[in-house]
Amino acid sequence: MHAKTEETRDKAAIEKTAGKIRGRPFLSERRIQARVRELAAEISKDYEGKNPLVVGLLKGAFMFYADLTRHLQMPITIDFLIASSYVMASTTGKIKIHADIREQVRGRHVILVEDIVDTGITLNHLRQNILGRSPESLKICSLLDKKDRREVDVPIDYVGFTVPNEFLVGYGLDYDNRYRNLPYISVFKKSE
Ligand code: IMP
Numbered sequence: 001m002h003a004k005t006e007e008t009r010d011k012a013a014i015e016k017t018a019g020k021i022r023g024r025p026f027l028s029e030r031r032i033q034a035r036v037r038e039l040a041a042e043i044s045k046d047y048e049g050k051n052p053l054v055v056g057l058l059k060g061a062f063m064f065y066a067d068l069t070r071h072l073q074m075p076i077t078i079d080f081l082i083a084s085s086y087v088m089a090s091t092t093g094k095i096k097i098h099a100d101i102r103e104q105v106r107g108r109h110v111i112l113v114e115d116i117v118d119t120g121i122t123l124n125h126l127r128q129n130i131l132g133r134s135p136e137s138l139k140i141c142s143l144l145d146k147k148d149r150r151e152v153d154v155p156i157d158y159v160g161f162t163v164p165n166e167f168l169v170g171y172g173l174d175y176d177n178r179y180r181n182l183p184y185i186s187v188f189k190k191s192e
């Protein structure tokens with residue numbers, strides 16, 4: 001995309017979010033798309049000759065998932081999992097699975113696609129859950145990694161961007177279920 005077009009679109013979208021999102025996007029559409037292609041190339045190389053089961057974690061990963069998978073060079077099986085976490089004081093917060101993977105996991109090379117890893121609680125639970133179903137292998141791909149906030153160690157095999165401890169919205173990420181459709185990622189100021 002031309003820089004000018006992108007700038008115009010970003011400006012319009014920022015106005016649309018009514019002042020809650022300030023300044024330039026934290027990650028522009030162009031930067032995200034370039035990195036997503038790099039990740040797809042890396043994953044394609046690693047899974048050459050294989051047919052992995054690529055599981056998108058909804059809702060957050062929906063946009064990243066669609067962009068990533070369209071650039072994968074090997075045959076894949078797509079599936080999704082909808083889960084939510086109960087926010088608790090401890091690191092043992094419970095995860096509820098609202099809609100499970102429908103494909104058989106046993107014997108498959110599974111790739112979990114996530115939007116952002118924060119404390120790591122969500123992914124750790126889902127990882128253990130899926131490992132319990134005896135996949136041939138399991139790898140995790142997350143667009144964003146909020147490393148400083150990690151409470152539970154969870155191996156992330158593919159990371160798009162390491163990000164600081166700020167609340168981010170756009171490109172799948174929400175605040176109160178809004179802003180998920182923005183094509184870029186911005187810092188959200190809750191107090192303003
Ligand atoms: P974790 O279990 O603490 O790693 O939480 C991960 C989940 O929290 C992500 O899948 C997101 O849904 C949500 N989350 C964490 N940080 C952000 C953020 O900056 N913006 C929007 N959602 C976030």
Ligand code: MG
Nearest residue numbers: 060061115116
């Ligand atoms: Mg999420």
